[in-house]
Structure formats: structure tokens, C-alpha cells
Amino acid sequence: MLAELDVPHRLIPYNMLAGDHLKKEFRRINPNGKLPAIVDHAPQDGRGPFLVFESGAILLYLSEKHEDAFMPKGLRGRSLAQQWLMWQMAGFGPMHGQAHHFIRYAPEGQEYPVNRYRNEAIRLLNVLERRLEEAAYMAGDDYSIADMATWPWVRAVRAIQIDLESYTAIRRWYAEIEKRPGVQRGTEITNERNLASLRPELTEEAWSNLFGENMLKSGR
Ligand SMILES: N[C@@H](CCC(=O)N[C@@H](CS)C(=O)NCC(=O)O)C(=O)O
Numbered sequence: 001m002l003a004e005l006d007v008p009h010r011l012i013p014y015n016m017l018a019g020d021h022l023k024k025e026f027r028r029i030n031p032n033g034k035l036p037a038i039v040d041h042a043p044q045d046g047r048g049p050f051l052v053f054e055s056g057a058i059l060l061y062l063s064e065k066h067e068d069a070f071m072p073k074g075l076r077g078r079s080l081a082q083q084w085l086m087w088q089m090a091g092f093g094p095m096h097g098q099a100h101h102f103i104r105y106a107p108e109g110q111e112y113p114v115n116r117y118r119n120e121a122i123r124l125l126n127v128l129e130r131r132l133e134e135a136a137y138m139a140g141d142d143y144s145i146a147d148m149a150t151w152p153w154v155r156a157v158r159a160i161q162i163d164l165e166s167y168t169a170i171r172r173w174y175a176e177i178e179k180r181p182g183v184q185r186g187t188e189i190t191n192e193r194n195l196a197s198l199r200p201e202l203t204e205e206a207w208s209n210l211f212g213e214n215m216l217k218s219g220r
Helices: 024-029 055-065 074-105 111-134 145-155 168-178 181-186 192-196 204-211 213-218
Strands: 037-040 050-053
Touching: 024 037, 024 050, 037 055, 050 055, 055 074, 055 145, 074 111, 074 145, 074 204, 111 145, 111 168, 145 168, 168 181, 204 213
Parallel strands: none
Antiparallel strands: 037 050
16 A cells, blocks of 8 residues: 555564564554554654554555545445455455465364365455456456455465466456556565465474464463
8 A cells, every 4th residue: 555655654574473573562553463554654633653553444544644545436436445345354354364374374184174264265255256247346446445455365365275267357356456566566575485385384483473372472
């Protein structure tokens, strides 16, 4: 979003495997201790820095701050963008996240959760495919913050062994968004290798930072 808006910003990479996100300083920015979060040093009211967490809230905040950027005009259009953004936040993102967890990070051989979350991931891709058969973008004719929120999870599906071959509308939409200069700039930092490797090797320490005792301790 920041690259698309072309506003000055400083990106601070956090290494989750090393537990950077568990530090007290970061919890002051995001009480939920997760990435991403932003600090706006130039808020509209001219008061001190403003902190925003939750990716959907960050997208809405930046859109509103920048004259409703990437938000359709009119009540219907706005509502459509919000509906699909909420759908991503509450469904597509969390379900794909769990699919990544059980397929890539959990001990192998757990058939039930792997099937459960792969099925949900596929069901949600089917919902997206139907939507993109009837509209160019998720909220209608134009690219919006709903597409921005969803595109990165679609980008990651090969790591959960889902093939997009039969998803014609999603592939059309995906390729159009991938060409955008803002998207190219904004994705430069993604670790492609990590996305491609099916089961990343985690040290005990990294595991604990992500899913275990270190993660729990940090929030107490
Ligand atoms: N609903 C949150 C989800 C944030 C989230 O789960 N972020 C992941 C990285 S993509 C994270 O920080 N994981 C570290 C952890 O769970 O300890 C959002 O959309 O901002």
C-alpha cells in the first residue's frame, strides 16, 4: 500500500524466526505482537506519531488518509471493498494461514487438520474465482485495498501445494496486479526461497519464537 501510494516510508524488516516481533518495544506498536504494523509520523491531526496494527485496519487508515485511495466511490462500491476486505481478514487469510501451518510447519502425518485447512483454502479460492469471473477486481471495476489484502496469500499457494492451473479468472487477476509498478516495488523484499520451500527447517529456538514457549512468554 505504501509503495502503491508512493509516500515516503521506512521499512523495518522483522525476523520472526529470531523473535524480533516478540520484543517489548514492538508490543508497544502492536499489542497483538504480530506483523505488520505501522507508525505514522505525520498524522493529519499534527499530534504525535500514530500507531496502527492489523493489516486491514492499516489499509483502511492509509486509504482514508490519502483521499480514499484504492477505495471505490459511492456507498455500494465502498461496501463491496469492505465486504471483500473483511472476507480476507476473517476467512481467506486465517484459513490459508492455518493451511500453511499444518502443511509446512506442524509435525507430519496429521491428516485431519491438513485436510480441513486445505479444503477451506480451496473452498475460499473457489469463492474468489467465482467473484473474479463476474468482476475485474474483487470490489468491481477497479483495483482496491481488498485485492491488495488478498493477492499476497494467492501468491503463496504453491507452498501449500495448490495449483492455480484451473483458476482462469484468478490467474488473469493475479497477472494484472503483479505487473503494477507499486506491487513490484512492494514485493522486492519478499523471501521467494521461503515461499518456495515446502517445509522450512526451523531450529528449536525459531519454533519456540513462532509457536511455542517464547511466543507465550512474550505476551504475559
Ligand atoms: N490479522 C493479522 C494477522 C497478522 C499475522 O498473523 N502476522 C504473522 C506474519 S504474516 C505474524 O506476525 N506471525 C508471528 C507470530 O504469530 O508470532 C493481520 O492481518 O495483520
